[in-house]
Amino acid sequence: MKTVLITGANKSIGLETARQLLKQGYYVYLGSRDVAKGEEAVSELKAEGLTNAEVIEIDVNNAASVKAAREVLGTKTKVLDVLVNNAGILGVQPQGSLQATANDFKEVFETNFFGVIETTQAFIDLLKQSAAPRIVNVTSGLGSLTLHSDPTWKYYPYKAACYVSSKAALNAYTITLAYDLRELPFKVNAVDPGYTATDFNNHSGSGTVEDAAARVVKAATLGADGLTGQFFSDDYDPETGISPW
Template sequence: MKSALITGANRSIGLETAKQLSEKGLFVYLGSRDLQKGEAVVRELNEKGFRNLKAIEIDVTDPASISAAKNLIEKDQGKLDILINNAGILGTNPQTAAETSVKDIQHVFDTNFFGVISVTQAFLELLKKSESPRISNITSGLGSLTLHSDPTWKYYDVKTAGYGTSKAALNAYTIVLAYELKDLPFKVNAIDPGYTATDFNHHSGPGSVESAASFIVKHTLTDDNAPTGQFYSNDIEDEIGISPW
């Protein structure tokens, strides 16, 4: 049975992704900063018939928490097949380039960018033991420099000095990581689930968590011939959904 770790999975898109992977027969570690909240969610899912789920405490900004999570999964599984770096924060609002403090921007980067790097580096050892390791970095269309430079883009006026730039940095990191692992069976991709109605945005997005999670699962459970180092977006209206960087 393949195993997957999803950070920030106790609600919204992360939770729905855990449910869909569980339905496909994977053992899913449901990452949560608060273990009690994660365990409560797993109990609810078990009552609804979901199986092969385990809550795991992981704060992507806390090295000790990341190490403990890695050790637990190593003891349980001996390896990890899939890492979905889903945990993220929006930060303060508004986020103007001229006035948002460095402290506020750093706070967003700590989770959305440096947190991903910390988790990924910690789990690479276990992922390399998998026959078909996958790393999916959950990003946003707001991280696309090309789209942000296009006045005709429907979200052109949504500029965020912390959130958007942290996702642009995450996209760049994804490219570098995919390149470094290209001679191994890894598939490393940035996946934008699209503008989705969640607590994250006060349910303002037009997309559903089911569609968002399905898109993540589609571009994570890929075969050996699938691309690596790509940027996929659920907001791109074509069959594949490749987004410009």
Template sequence: MKTVLITGANRSIGLETAKQLSEKGLFVYLGSRNLTKGEETIKDLTEQGFQNIKAVEIDVTNPESVLKAKEQIEDEQGKLDILINNAGILGVIPQTAEHTAIEDIKAVFETNLFGAISVTQTFLELLKKSDQPRISNITSGLGSLTLHSDPSWKYYHVKNAAYGPSKSALNAYTIVLAYELRDLPFKVNVIDPGYTATDFNHHNGPGSIESAASFIVKHTLTDENAPTGQYFSNDIEDEDGISPW
């Protein structure tokens, strides 16, 4: 049975992704900053009939918490097949380039970029023990510099000084990581689930949580012929869903 860790998975897209992967027969570690809340979520899922899901406490901004989660999964499974870096924050809004406080920008980067890097680096040891390791970094269309420079893009006017740039940086990190792991059976990609109605954005997005999670699952459970170092977006209307960087 393949194992997967999803950070920030006790609600919204992360939770739905956990459900869909559980239904496909994977053992899912549902990452939550608060273990009590995570276990409450697991109780609800169990009552709904979901199996092979377990809460694990992990605060991506706390290296000790990340290491403790790694040690737990190593003790229980011996390896990790899939890492989905889903944890993220929007930050203080509005985020203008002129007035957003440096502290507020740093806080967003601490979770969205440095947190993802911390988790990735810590869990690489376990991922390298898998026959088909996968790393999916959950990004946003707002991380695309090409689209942000195109006045015809439907979200062209949605600009911010912290969230989007943090995802652009995560995209750049993913390219480097995919390159370094290119001779191993890793597939390392960034996945934009699309503009989705969630608690994250006060349910303003047009997409559904089910569609967003399904897109993540599609581009995570891939075979050996799948691309690596790619940027997939659920908002790109073509068969491959490949977004410009």
């Protein structure tokens, strides 16, 4: 049975991603900063008959927590097939480039960028034991520098400086990570789940968590012929599913 760790998995897109992967036969470790909320999510899944799930306590902003999560997971499995770096924050609002402070930027980067690096490096040894390891970095269409430079793009006015910068940085890390793992059977990709109605945006998004999670799951379950080092976004191009960086 293949295994997957999803950070920020106790609600919204993370939880739905867990649900969909469970239905595909994966054993899912739900990464949650709050264990109680994680346990509630697991109970919800088990009530649906999806029993191969358990909580892993992990706060991606805390190096000690990430290290502890790796140690705990190592007692449960020697192989991790998929890592979904889903945990993310929007940050303080508004986020004008001249109004947001350096500390505002740092707060968002701690979760959206540095947390991904910390987690990926902590679990890379378990991923290397998989015959077909997959890393999915959940990003945003707002992380595309090309689109943010195009006045005709539908989201062009949404210039949340902290969030946009953190996701652009995450995209850059995805490119370099995929390159560094190119000689191994990894597939490393960034996935834009779309403008989804969640607590993250006060449910202002037009997309559903089911559709958003399906995009993440697609990248998490890529076959040997799948692409790596890509920025997947059905919102930009439904035919190719690829966004410009």
